[in-house]
Amino acid sequence: MKDTPEREQDPTTPFYDHPTGGWGSIKSVLRHMGTGHASPPGVLETLWRQNKPKGHMCTSCAWAKPPNPHLAEFCENGAKATIWDLTRDRCGPDFFAAHSVTELRTWNDHDLEAVGRLTHPMRYDAATDRYVQTTWDEAFAAIGAKLRGLEPRSTVFYASGRASLETSYLYALFARVYGHNNLPDSSNMCHETTSVALKKTIGSPVGTCVLDDFEHCDMLLFFGQNTGSNSPRFLHPLQQAAKRGCRIVTFNPVRERGLLEFANPQSPAQMLTGGSTKISDIYLQLRPGGDIAAIAGLCKHLLALGAVDRGFIDAHCTDFDAFAARMDALTWEEIEAQSGLPRADLVEVAEIYASAKNVIGVYGMGLTQHVHGSQSIGMLVNLLLMRGNIGRKGAGICPVRGHSNVQGQRTVGMSEKPELVPLDRLAEQFDFAPPRDTGMTTVEVVRGVIDGTVRGFVSLGGNFARAIPDQGRADPAWAGLELNVQIATKLNRSHTLVGDGAWLLPCLVRAEEDMQVSGPQAVTMEDSLSHIHGSVGKRPAASPHLLSEVAIVAGLAKATLPRNPKLRWDDWQADYARIRDLIEATYPDQFARFNDRMFDAGGFYRGNSARVRDWKTESGKAEFTVPDTLSALGDGPEGALTLMTLRSNDQFNTTIYGYRDRLRGLEGDRMIVLMSPAEIARAGLHEGQRVTLVSAADDGQERRVPGFAVTPYDLPMGCVAAYYPEANPLVPLDLHDLASKTPAFKGAPIRVEG
Ligand SMILES: Nc1nc2c(c(=O)[nH]1)N[C@H]1C(S)=C(S)[C@@H](COP(=O)(O)OP(=O)(O)OC[C@H]3O[C@@H](n4cnc5c(=O)[nH]c(N)nc54)[C@H](O)[C@@H]3O)O[C@H]1N2
Ligand SMILES: Nc1nc2c(c(=O)[nH]1)N[C@H]1C(S)=C(S)[C@@H](COP(=O)(O)OP(=O)(O)OC[C@H]3O[C@@H](n4cnc5c(=O)[nH]c(N)nc54)[C@H](O)[C@@H]3O)O[C@H]1N2
Numbered sequence: 008m009k010d011t012p013e014r015e016q017d018p019t020t021p022f023y024d025h026p027t028g029g030w031g032s033i034k035s036v037l038r039h040m041g042t043g044h045a046s047p048p049g050v051l052e053t054l055w056r057q058n059k060p061k062g063h064m065c066t067s068c069a070w071a072k073p074p075n076p077h078l079a080e081f082c083e084n085g086a087k088a089t090i091w092d093l094t095r096d097r098c099g100p101d102f103f104a105a106h107s108v109t110e111l112r113t114w115n116d117h118d119l120e121a122v123g124r125l126t127h128p129m130r131y132d133a134a135t136d137r138y139v140q141t142t143w144d145e146a147f148a149a150i151g152a153k154l155r156g157l158e159p160r161s162t163v164f165y166a167s168g169r170a171s172l173e174t175s176y177l178y179a180l181f182a183r184v185y186g187h188n189n190l191p192d193s194s195n196m197c198h199e200t201t202s203v204a205l206k207k208t209i210g211s212p213v214g215t216c217v218l219d220d221f222e223h224c225d226m227l228l229f230f231g232q233n234t235g236s237n238s239p240r241f242l243h244p245l246q247q248a249a250k251r252g253c254r255i256v257t258f259n260p261v262r263e264r265g266l267l268e269f270a271n272p273q274s275p276a277q278m279l280t281g282g283s284t285k286i287s288d289i290y291l292q293l294r295p296g297g298d299i300a301a302i303a304g305l306c307k308h309l310l311a312l313g314a315v316d317r318g319f320i321d322a323h324c325t326d327f328d329a330f331a332a333r334m335d336a337l338t339w340e341e342i343e344a345q346s347g348l349p350r351a352d353l354v355e356v357a358e359i360y361a362s363a364k365n366v367i368g369v370y371g372m373g374l375t376q377h378v379h380g381s382q383s384i385g386m387l388v389n390l391l392l393m394r395g396n397i398g399r400k401g402a403g404i405c406p407v408r409g410h411s412n413v414q415g416q417r418t419v420g421m422s423e424k425p426e427l428v429p430l431d432r433l434a435e436q437f438d439f440a441p442p443r444d445t446g447m448t449t450v451e452v453v454r455g456v457i458d459g460t461v462r463g464f465v466s467l468g469g470n471f472a473r474a475i476p477d478q479g480r481a482d483p484a485w486a487g488l489e490l491n492v493q494i495a496t497k498l499n500r501s502h503t504l505v506g507d508g509a510w511l512l513p514c515l516v517r518a519e520e521d522m523q524v525s526g527p528q529a530v531t532m533e534d535s536l537s538h539i540h541g542s543v544g545k546r547p548a549a550s551p552h553l554l555s556e557v558a559i560v561a562g563l564a565k566a567t568l569p570r571n572p573k574l575r576w577d578d579w580q581a582d583y584a585r586i587r588d589l590i591e592a593t594y595p596d597q598f599a600r601f602n603d604r605m606f607d608a609g610g611f612y613r614g615n616s617a618r619v620r621d622w623k624t625e626s627g628k629a630e631f632t633v634p635d636t637l638s639a640l641g642d643g644p645e646g647a648l649t650l651m652t653l654r655s656n657d658q659f660n661t662t663i664y665g666y667r668d669r670l671r672g673l674e675g676d677r678m679i680v681l682m683s684p685a686e687i688a689r690a691g692l693h694e695g696q697r698v699t700l701v702s703a704a705d706d707g708q709e710r711r712v713p714g715f716a717v718t719p720y721d722l723p724m725g726c727v728a729a730y731y732p733e734a735n736p737l738v739p740l741d742l743h744d745l746a747s748k749t750p751a752f753k754g755a756p757i758r759v760e761g
């Protein structure tokens with residue numbers, strides 16, 4: 008048992024000193040339910056059904072939903088997301104009549120969304136610079152006519168990772184019948200590095216673990232994933248693992264509360280006594296981008312110990328000798344310099360690893376959002392393969408996904424990479440010739456908007472223009488598009504960057520009842536651990552004018568595409584079980600008996616080849632890769648600092664619930680730059696001083712954001728941290744993972760101007 012007594016918070020330090028979870032999280036939720044934004048009666052009852060069989064699946068993170076849910080199987084942030092969706096505040100035609108779009112462009116992210124739920128379909132009217140009310144029929148007909156007039160490959164169908172499997176399947180089908188593969192989703196800014204690196208090395212683009220593995224592992228390695236803020240329900244299995252004596256080691260430049268200790272809000276004992284569980288045994292604050300070197304240090308020591316599973320490697324892997332030779336040749340000096348960690352710490356971790364039977368490697372944006380992010384993931388795979396830690400119970404690789412259905416969207420065809428989609432089967436099912444050329448990634452879409460080659464943009468949720476790197480640079484170009492369709496629940500900045508030919512189409516949220524001709528509908532999503540769950544909304548719709556996402560996609564497709572008896576949009580919209588039949592027909596191995604299994608407790612597993620050591624790689628084996636660099640950062644200019652952009656505990660991506668980053672002990676202001684006290688002194692700055700952050704990328708572009716308050720924080724030297732999306736204008740569009748084009752949001756070179 009590693010229960011520790013609660014420590015008192017020292018009010019003079021900015022470091023939050025209470026465990027994650029506990030009373031703090033309950034209070035934070037209650038604050039959202041109380042004053043400020045009006046939540047309707049019955050919200051608690053709705054929360055009670057969250058993430059339970061026959062309830063609705065949370066719209067916050069993608070963490071797994073267990074077969075035996077807790078009484079309240081939701082976390083602080085899941086509750087916030089639901090309460091935010093179910094607000095009583097409304098953003099309707101009266102609001103838009105009172106505010107021009109030019110004015111709304113000056114509002115901040117929080118204030119735009121806080122207006123409330125969108126209630127009516129709206130069309131942008133350039134003459135009055137306002138959104139004006141329209142009807143669904145008019146909107147569909149006008150958008151369909153525009154799309155028919157555009158070259159399909161000049162249009163993009165983006166999706167944020169929330170839309171259900173049913174909606175995403177239809178949306179991708181619509182794009183392909185219309186004539187393009189320009190189907191980036193938010194994954195392109197997130198775990199695309201995973202999809203590329205894991206596919207290459209182990210032949211499966213997603214993680215190999217299931218929940219049960221967390222009950223059988225002896226060691227967990229955490230790289231750049233902030234569990235406490237971003238997937239808090241994962242803290243429960245982590246706490247259980249820690250209590251069993253599983254060794255947990257974290258690599259993160261920031262000392263994140265949730266990975267240090269956790270008080271379980273579900274445990275009356277911990278709540279009453281103020282006790283908590285220590286999570287990480289060892290917490291190593293490496294340099295941003297130092298993961299390749301840190302893991303290389305572990306591998307080098309394992310080789311020196313001879314702690315390698317030769318039987319597994321000989322039977323299952325390629326390229327081990329080249330990899331081992333490279334690790335041998337590395338010096339500890341370069342490993343220490345690039346990782347920022349002392350040899351002794353890495354040796355200690357390697358020895359725990361060598362003695363652990365089953366090890367899981369967990370990671371998040373700290374690995375994926377770097378120029379050489381794919382190589383960091385490749386190194387983590389190498390480390391796991393060295394001792395056969397992939398493809399057996401209690402072991403594996405576990406990327407923690409972001410949006411609640413982002414993994415599932417890729418599974419059912421939302422991808423710009425045609426080779427990942429069974430196009431022949433789709434051609435046969437729907438009697439059309441799918442486009443075979445590769446579509447645009449997010450980075451290419453932004454370039455296309457700037458240079459005018461993208462003419463039409465349809466957004467299934469999300470806040471694309473705000474979430475992208477080099478944010479702001481593309482802003483003026485958006486108004487030049489001939490078509491911009493935003494399917495959304497709340498107003499955001501992307502809706503204000505419009506010109507002629509823009510529509511704002513409001514949809515139901517997941518907790519709301521979705522009534523169609525055949526009765527109330529359920530939808531499905533895939534969690535981070537490849538389990539598929541049904542979700543049923545029960546709340547009344549925020550407005551009688553809302554449509555479901557399925558109905559909107561079907562309406563747009565019908566208005567755009569020529570008649571084809573195989574495309575039965577009306578029938579599919581009437582009964583979503585028919586869409587699940589289509590998904591099953593396209594992906595029979597993964598979705599057999601889809602409709603029967605969608606409410607299985609804990610979801611049904613769609614399988615993973617690497618988990619059973621069936622390596623669907625080019626070589627047919629698991630592939631060791633030899634890194635060609637020890638730093639995941641690109642070649643930065645001399646003397647620049649590395650900017651990491653982070654999420655607070657009070658936001659979901661560009662949705663800013665409030666200004667309290669409870670777990671980091673930061674409050675009141677999001678325009679802050681975190682720096683170590685020594686770095687502040689070295690730069691001749693002082694706490695609270697307002698500074699300008701300036702990009703140090705030498706690509707001829709000027710990027711400056713003024714107004715960040717210098718905030719001392721426990722960070723390594725050479726780096727600073729600021730919030731996403733406020734710092735997004737500082738991340739160059741061309742700075743992205745080389746293999747996947749995932750933006751380097753954790754590794755932008757900057758300078759601080761006092
Ligand atoms: N409440 C809440 N939940 C969310 C979200 C949200 O915004 N709010 N967003 C959702 C989405 S879309 C996603 S993708 C996930 C994101 O969840 P995470 O993957 O946790 O992403 P971040 O919070 O961006 O950063 C993760 C961590 O990486 C660390 N880090 C930065 N650079 C490095 C590095 O070079 N090496 C290492 N080892 N660590 C580094 C940071 O200190 C931070 O703790 O969360 C999802 N869940
Ligand atoms: N600097 C920096 N930038 C980043 C990141 C980072 O770590 N640092 N992370 C990146 C990552 S991981 C991601 S995933 C992207 C996120 O990028 P996106 O997914 O594009 O952005 P979100 O902020 O999640 O989108 C919020 C909007 O979605 C709409 N919405 C909410 N719920 C629904 C719904 O149920 N249906 C529909 N149709 N609309 C809905 C609302 O209108 C809301 O305003 O940002 C990326 N950008």
Ligand SMILES: [Mo]
Nearest residue numbers: 193197409410
């Ligand atoms: Mo994400």
